[in-house]
Amino acid sequence: MSLLGTSWTLHGDGRSVRPGEVVAPHERLAWPLTIGVGLQHVVAMFGATFLVPILTNMPPATTLFFSGIGTLLFLVITRGRVPSYLGSSFAFIAPILASQQQFGVAGALGGVVVAGVVLALVGAVVQKFGAAWINAVMPPVVTGTIVALIGLNLAPAAKMNFDAAPLTALVTLLAIILATILFRGILGRLSILVGVVAGYAVAAARGEVDFSKVDAAAWVGLPHFQTPEFHVGVLGLFVPVVLVLVAENIGHVKSVAAMTGQNLDGMAGRALMADGAATVLAGFGGGSGTTTYAENIGVMAATKVYSTAAYWVAGITALLLSFSPKFGELIATVPAGVLGGAATMLYGMIGVLGVKIWVQNRVNFSNPVNLTTAAVALIVGIADYTWKIGDLAFAGIALGSAAALIVFHGMRALGRWRGTLTDDDVEPATAPGAPGAAGRLG
Structure with a gap:
């Protein structure tokens, strides 16, 4: 394979995948089929990717x-x-919404850039020394707690949008729930997108959608770019996000390795550096921070096609769609009620994913260290505790994440010093990004 990873070999006859086989990353099917799979990846990422800028009042295109x-x-x-x-x-x-209140969109973008830089640096260290130190710093009880508090910290924002149009929000939420249970395959995995479309239709019928900007927008044009501003006050909001992104990326690499039968441990550092670089670029131009997507793992699991050629198709397709201002303005018309219904499900799902990490890694909550770590950090994060030091303000996500790390490692250090830490109190050394652990955090 070339240094760019674009020298694919044809899998079999290029038209089919035999039972028990997969199309490996360095392989591809015939181009018409590869393009078709690539377009499926665009559909899979679409709903989640657009929800973030809509919820944070940033340009979707x-x-x-x-x-x-x-x-x-x-x-x-x-x-x-x-x-x-x-x-x-x-x-x-959560950090974008919080930082916008004090520093505006430009200040939030500065936080995105900082998070990307830190993630890239973590990736460089992992590439040099391996990922074992991440497992020691962020055991499952800590990672699960941070993921949970990030989602549950957003509960007030979901309620505010829900209250803006309760009927529309309720229809959206019910549509998501029904799509999740009634459909299989691609529609089941895209239940949030299905719910948003259903809620949007109801909102349009009730006159809650404003199409004036869509009518005025051109069919073809450049996306709206914006430069960041850097404020020390956003550091406490965005740096904790890096912990989640690390878990998501490592989990993605482990998941792909398990499904393709390849050893990709050597790629973990590169994956982190790549996501960090992509997040830095997004922050410098006005986009949202990025992460690897489990929605697309679902497409790969269904098609048995893990070819990176399909992802080149998906990336290029996304770029082409971004050059339609009319398309971007149409996405931006999604009203508050629809967002409230989707966010009720989405933010709660993020919270429960933290619990999923605990369950999958068999975190023992009879252990007082684990119990105290989760208990203190969750309340700090959900209640949005705030600590001000001069002009700096550390809110719930930052303080909750710090509490999880400090309480866990502090209690373990004191327990060893006093001799009160037993073998049962030792956290299993399971990677924070075990397959599926945090993948659907989007």
Whole structure:
């Protein structure tokens, strides 16, 4: 394979995948089929990728542009060995909303850039020394707690949008629930998108959608770009997000390795650096921070096609769609009621994903260290505790994440010093990104 990872070999006859076989990352099917799979990846990422800029009042077309660019950059940096789409990360929603209140959109973008830089640096360290130190710093009880508090910290924002149009919000939420249970395959995995479409139809019928900007927008044009501003006050909001992004990326690499039967441990650092670089680019241009997408793992699991050629198709398609201002304005018309219904499900799902990490890694809550870590950090994060030091303000996500790390490692250190830490109190050394652990955080 070339340094760009674009020298694919044809799998079999290029038209089919035999039972028990998969199309490996360095392989591809015939181009018509590859393009078809690539378009499925666009559909899979679409709903989640657009929800982030809509919820944070940022241009959807710009986010789509950097999502496409980020995906292509990821494929190049990982040399075509890790198939992945980089979409908008839900972990950025809370810090972006919080920082916008004080520093505006430009200040929030500065926070996105900082998070990307830190993630890239973590990736460089992982590439040099391996990922074992991440497992020691962020055991499952800590990672699960941070993921949970990020989602549950957003509960007031979901309620505010829900209250803006309760009927529309309720229809949206019910449609998501019904699509989840009634449909299988691609529609079941896209239940949030199905619910948003249903809620949007109801909102349009009730006169809650304003199409004036759509009518005025051109069919073809550049996305709206914006430069960041940097404020020390956003550091406490965005740096904790890096912990989640690390877990998501490592989990993605492990999941792909398990499904393709390949050893991709050597790619973990490159994946982190690639996502960090993509997030930095997005922050410098006005887009949302990125992460690897589990929605697209679902497409790969269904099709058995792990070819990175399909992701080149998806990235290029996303770029082309981003050059339609009319398309971007149409996405931006999604009203508050629809967002409220979707966010009720989405934010709660992020919270429960933290619990999923605990369950999958068999975290023992009879252990007082684990119990105290989760208990303190969750309340700090959900209640949005705030600590001000001069002009700096650290809110719930930052303080909750810090509490999880400090309480866990502090209690363990004191327990060893006093001799009160037993073997049962030792956290299993399971990677924070075990397959499926945090993948659907988007």
